[in-house]
Amino acid sequence: MTVPALALEGVGVDRAEVPVIHDVTLDAAPGAVTVILGANGAGKTTLMDGIAGLAKVRSGTIRLDGTPIEKLATFRRARAGLGYVEQARTTFRTLTVEQNLLVSQSGDGDLGTVYKLFPELDKRRNLQAGYLSGGEQQMVVLGRALVTAPKVVLIDEMSLGLAPLVVRRLMTTVGELASMGIAVVLIEQFANLALAAGDHAHVLRKGGVVFSGPCSELRGDDERLHRLYFGGPPLTTPGPSTGPVPGGGATPDAPRNGPQESERP
Amino acid sequence: MVNSVIAGLTSGGGYALLGLCVVLTYRLVAVVNFAMTAVGAMGAFIMVSLTDKGWNVWAALVVGALSAALLSGLLGAALVRWFAGHRERTKAAVTVALFVALSAIGLRLFGGNSTGAHRFPNPFGDPVFTVGSVVVPQSVLVSLAFALLITLAVGLLLTRTRIGLKLQALSERPSTAEVVGIPAPRLAVGVWAGVGAITMLVIVLVAPRLGGDFGALSGLISTALAVAMVGAFRSLPLTLAGGLILGCLEGMSSSVDSIQKYQGVVPFLVILVLLWWRSRREVWDTAHSR
Numbered sequence: 001m002t003v004p005a006l007a008l009e010g011v012g013v014d015r016a017e018v019p020v021i022h023d024v025t026l027d028a029a030p031g032a033v034t035v036i037l038g039a040n041g042a043g044k045t046t047l048m049d050g051i052a053g054l055a056k057v058r059s060g061t062i063r064l065d066g067t068p069i070e071k072l073a074t075f076r077r078a079r080a081g082l083g084y085v086e087q088a089r090t091t092f093r094t095l096t097v098e099q100n101l102l103v104s105q106s107g108d109g110d111l112g113t114v115y116k117l118f119p120e121l122d123k124r125r126n127l128q129a130g131y132l133s134g135g136e137q138q139m140v141v142l143g144r145a146l147v148t149a150p151k152v153v154l155i156d157e158m159s160l161g162l163a164p165l166v167v168r169r170l171m172t173t174v175g176e177l178a179s180m181g182i183a184v185v186l187i188e189q190f191a192n193l194a195l196a197a198g199d200h201a202h203v204l205r206k207g208g209v210v211f212s213g214p215c216s217e218l219r220g221d222d223e224r225l226h227r228l229y230f231g232g233p234p235l236t237t238p239g240p241s242t243g244p245v246p247g248g249g250a251t252p253d254a255p256r257n258g259p260q261e262s263e264r265p
Numbered sequence: 266m267v268n269s270v271i272a273g274l275t276s277g278g279g280y281a282l283l284g285l286c287v288v289l290t291y292r293l294v295a296v297v298n299f300a301m302t303a304v305g306a307m308g309a310f311i312m313v314s315l316t317d318k319g320w321n322v323w324a325a326l327v328v329g330a331l332s333a334a335l336l337s338g339l340l341g342a343a344l345v346r347w348f349a350g351h352r353e354r355t356k357a358a359v360t361v362a363l364f365v366a367l368s369a370i371g372l373r374l375f376g377g378n379s380t381g382a383h384r385f386p387n388p389f390g391d392p393v394f395t396v397g398s399v400v401v402p403q404s405v406l407v408s409l410a411f412a413l414l415i416t417l418a419v420g421l422l423l424t425r426t427r428i429g430l431k432l433q434a435l436s437e438r439p440s441t442a443e444v445v446g447i448p449a450p451r452l453a454v455g456v457w458a459g460v461g462a463i464t465m466l467v468i469v470l471v472a473p474r475l476g477g478d479f480g481a482l483s484g485l486i487s488t489a490l491a492v493a494m495v496g497a498f499r500s501l502p503l504t505l506a507g508g509l510i511l512g513c514l515e516g517m518s519s520s521v522d523s524i525q526k527y528q529g530v531v532p533f534l535v536i537l538v539l540l541w542w543r544s545r546r547e548v549w550d551t552a553h554s555r
Contacts, residue, residue: 054440078446090441092434102427103434104445148446 003066005030005183006051006082006152011060011070013043013050019058020046021207028152028183028200033174035198035215036187039229043207044187045087048154051185052084053077065151079106083145083153083182087160089137091144093130097121100129100140101147109147117173118143135166142173152183159190171197195219203228267399269520270513272474277512278408279471282415283485284492284504286460286467289419291498293436294453295353297490298460299360300340303367303483305464308333309472310375310479312465313383322386326469330462337461341454349439349450364486371479387473408470409509415463416505432456491532494539511535 004027013021020043028034038044049055051062053074062070069077078084092100101111115122118139124132129140138158145153155174159167167190174197178184188194195201195215203211203218203225211218211228218225283302290298312329316322340363348356375383389403423429435442435449443449468482475481488511495507511531518528 052444054444073448073450074440074443075446075448078444084444086441086444090438090444092437092441094437095430095433099430100434103430103442103447106446144445 002029004028004063005065006185007061007063007066008051009061009063011047011050011062012058013046014056014058015046015049017056019207020055021050023060024204024207024209025060026202026209026212028185030151030183031178031181032199033178033184033186033197035194035201036185036204037191037194037201037218037225037229038204042204042229044204045156046207047204048084048156048185048187051077051154052082078148081149081151083148083150085138085141085145085153085155085158087156089134089141089160091129091132091137091140094128096126096128097132097140098125100144104144105147107149109149111147114143114146117146117176134162135169138162138166138170139173142170142177146177150182152185153177154185154187156187157189159188159193167193191225192219205229205231269516271399271401271405271516273512273514273516273519274509275402275404275408275474275512276471276515277509278405278410278412279467279508280485280488280492280511281412281505281508282463282467283489284496284508285412285415285419285501286464287489287493288496288498288501288504290456290460291493293432293456294341294344295356295436295439296344296360297353297357297498299357299486299490300363300367301337301360301460301464302468302486302489303364303371304337304340304461305333305468306479306482307336307367307371308461308465309385309468309482310371310383312469313385313472313477314375316386317383322388326466329469330465333465334458334462337464338454338458341457342450344457345450345453364483368480368483371483375479383477385469385472385477389470404470404474411466411470412505412508416501420501428452487536488532491535491539494536507535 007027009025011021011024012019013024024047026034026036036044036047046055050057053069053072057070060070061068064077064080064082067080069080069082072080092103095103098111101114105111115125120136121139121143124136129137132140142155142158158170162170171193174184174186186194186198195218198215201211201213201215201218202209205228210231218228286301287298290296290301308329308331310329311332312325315325315328320328340360344356344359348359387404389407391403392400393403393406394401421429423433431442431447432452434445435447435452439449468485471485472482475485492504492507492511495510496502496504514535515528515531518524518531
């Protein structure tokens, strides 16, 4: 049996001493994209922070390539092969693109691979990251995770505030990361976009996993997604799988199916 | 008066370095360190206690610098361990408490003016050259060279080396720095230790001019903060210039009998003027943004 690149077993995570994540068990296989979905406040980012070491793991075991890492410091988890693309494009703004990559480089991490994946960055390698567009900054953050020579990359809401075209461009990169043999764990606001790119999905509600299965089971099934997100009755007017969920404006937590033009920064 | 201004440059170089240490601690680990000069004074007094016991000056200097680095590193480790997630003002308050504690301990261990101040060695007291009636002592050149050297070295370290880039990354986004594999706690403790050792060396340099009283030397923190304010807690060259200007102002004030007794007020005046100047700009901006 193949050892999963990342395996969580009964994991509980606290945020500021408040238990947010309860008894989560999931794994991510190498070369596959694992999608984590859920409404705002379901605990997706807290779970990611717990895996990366930014939030306190209260209980359970987190294994990276079979080795427990839940007691390691954040930087040691990164060095063990855990890349984390945080929410909100966390570049080092005063450093240039190249310097952003250099401070993160470790092991077999290669800057050339990043520039090949993102030719846009190659042209701007001496520009301070703070002057880049939102999409380019997200590329720097993805590239930074890649030069740590990761076994697993956690990606949290990378489409936040980006134009649809840029989101699609970045989504193709997610597939390319997986094709390099990296286990990608993806949190994404656009549910169907993530399900289209993913292999396996987990849905979180109130800090616990309420669904685990192949992405194909949820793809286009807005009604089921809505039920999984909120636990309530299904939507009365199911929306088409290619468009936004009707009433999405009234309930901002509702699963969203794809980037819309209104998402432009 | 020119002689006094030149003599003031000796202290000016030292003040510039103390200001640089404040700026570096703030920029790299986001702490306004009020305990910095008290830690440096501890190291300096350990050194002078050893020379009083007959130790070689250079050996005692090394032990003193290492002691200050160790003490500063321990304080840094405590702040990293227990106050990493707290706000800047909380960390600053912790260093104020440490300053009070270290000052009390230092006065108890090493005494003050009333209980017999120590005599610091002054290897750079001889004049280098004389221009007309102006005597330029060695200490001025040593102090200025040391200040320039440290400013340049720190500038190069931060911009040209991998560790410097990591320190910049750490200062900008501490948690993200850890996420990309930068050993943030270890680097932060290294910054604290380095700053402790440099502060001790600066205090040894200015002590022969300012006297061997623990309270007076640890109280240099007010001067260091005034100098750091000139550089807006950010610019290394401006901080260097601020230190030199403050030293000259102090030298000038010491040559005029009527204001000599108010010499210690100079740093506070500089702080007040800078606060007024900056708030004036904010008021102007606010008025024009309405």
